[in-house]
Amino acid sequence: MKNKTYSAHICMLIASIAWGLMAPIGKDVMSTEVTALSLATFRMVGGAICFWIASLFIKHEETKPHDLLQFFFAALFAIVFNQGMYIFGLSLTSPINASIITTMAPIATMILAAIHLHEPITNKKVGGVFLGAIGALILILGSTGHNGAESNSLGDLLCLLAQISFAVYLTFFKGLVTKYHPITCMKWMFTYAAICFIPLSYHEVSTLPFASLSLQTWSEIMFVVVGATFMTFLLLMFAQKTLRPTVLSMYNYTQPIVASVVSVIIGLGTFGYMKGIAVVLVFAGVYLVTQSKSRAEMLKEMEKKESDK
Numbered sequence: 001m002k003n004k005t006y007s008a009h010i011c012m013l014i015a016s017i018a019w020g021l022m023a024p025i026g027k028d029v030m031s032t033e034v035t036a037l038s039l040a041t042f043r044m045v046g047g048a049i050c051f052w053i054a055s056l057f058i059k060h061e062e063t064k065p066h067d068l069l070q071f072f073f074a075a076l077f078a079i080v081f082n083q084g085m086y087i088f089g090l091s092l093t094s095p096i097n098a099s100i101i102t103t104m105a106p107i108a109t110m111i112l113a114a115i116h117l118h119e120p121i122t123n124k125k126v127g128g129v130f131l132g133a134i135g136a137l138i139l140i141l142g143s144t145g146h147n148g149a150e151s152n153s154l155g156d157l158l159c160l161l162a163q164i165s166f167a168v169y170l171t172f173f174k175g176l177v178t179k180y181h182p183i184t185c186m187k188w189m190f191t192y193a194a195i196c197f198i199p200l201s202y203h204e205v206s207t208l209p210f211a212s213l214s215l216q217t218w219s220e221i222m223f224v225v226v227g228a229t230f231m232t233f234l235l236l237m238f239a240q241k242t243l244r245p246t247v248l249s250m251y252n253y254t255q256p257i258v259a260s261v262v263s264v265i266i267g268l269g270t271f272g273y274m275k276g277i278a279v280v281l282v283f284a285g286v287y288l289v290t291q292s293k294s295r296a297e298m299l300k301e302m303e304k305k306e307s308d309k
Contacts, residue, residue: 007242008238008243009239011236011239012248012251013251015231015233015235015236015239016251016252016254016255016258018227018228019232019255019258020254020256020257020262021223021227021262022227023255025223025224025228029217029220029221032214032217033209034208034213034217035204037204038208039224040084040197041200041205042221042225043229044193044194044198047186047193047194047225048193050226051234054183054230055184055187058181059181061180061181061184063180063188071189073173074185075192075193075196077165077166077168078169078173079190080192080193080196080197081161081162081165082162082163082166083162084162084197084200085161085165089155089156089157089162090159092154092155092158101156101163102159102252103136103137103253104163105163105167105249106132106133106246106250106253106289107129107133108163108249109167109170109246109248112245113171113244113245117171119244119245119246122292124291124292125246125288127285127288128284131281131285131288132250132253132282132285132286133253134278134281135279135281135282135285136253136256136278138274138277138281167249170240170245170249171245174240174245177237182234182237183234185237186233186237190233247290250286251286253286254286256278257278257279257282
């Protein structure tokens with residue numbers, strides 16, 4: 001069991017690094033003729049294609065009609081609403097506001113897990129979530145200048161709803177994703193997501209000057225589709241089978257660390273003592289949440305106490 005837990009944490013760490021890298025790479029793609037909606041569509045359609053190809057190399061699984069319907073709703077919360085609302089929200093508000101709002105994801109997940117899964121809100125869990133949030137905010141506020149776009153309340157709200165949407169997915173669909181192989185789950189979810197996105201973005205995608213896009217742009221698009229979508233969601237699915245929703249969402253706080261490290265490497269930032277403190281706070285927060293007791297562990301302790309009486 002411990003080996004599975006360690007593997008799940010490694011999966012989430014790798015996924016978080018790739019998601020962190022997607023921010024600067026995706027931004028560079030969108031500085032060309034590729035719009036945010038077009039890039040999101042590439043992710044949905046490309047992800048669906050990758051997962052269907054990958055499904056050819058695993059044992060075929062019969063998916064029950066009821067579960068197919070659940071996969072549709074899982075796709076809405078995990079991909080369509082999460083990605084769609086965040087992209088439109090980011091286009092309306094400032095990057096710093098959008099980054100700060102992403103720190104709400106673990107808090108929303110903790111609350112939803114307590115309501116739906118009856119997971120206890122322990123002192124360690126609360127302390128870990130807020131330590132991580134403080135660390136992430138130090139990194140975000142310390143790395144962002146004042147030359148971003150002006151904030152917009154609608155944009156802020158859409159970014160917040162995107163985080164809540166993903167928290168709903170992590171909490172309410174844990175039982176569904178443990179029934180099937182991760183590739184089976186993802187091929188259906190990305191298929192549904194692609195079906196939802198294509199009607200919205202068909203005009204934008206069809207008018208893109210594909211022939212004039214540079215090799216660098218195509219390489220960056222490939223990273224977003226294969227590295228930051230196919231690989232990351234596959235790793236998320238493996239981790240979701242073992243880790244609790246709040247623990248999974250805590251890795252959201254590691255993405256500003258990746259962005260800071262990349263900015264230092266390419267010479268766009270420096271690594272001072274405040275960033276060092278922030279990194280320590282983030283990982284201390286993740287550690288505290290992983291050490292908090294789950295509902296199952298608390299029930300076992302209560303049963304043991306009762307049997308010892």
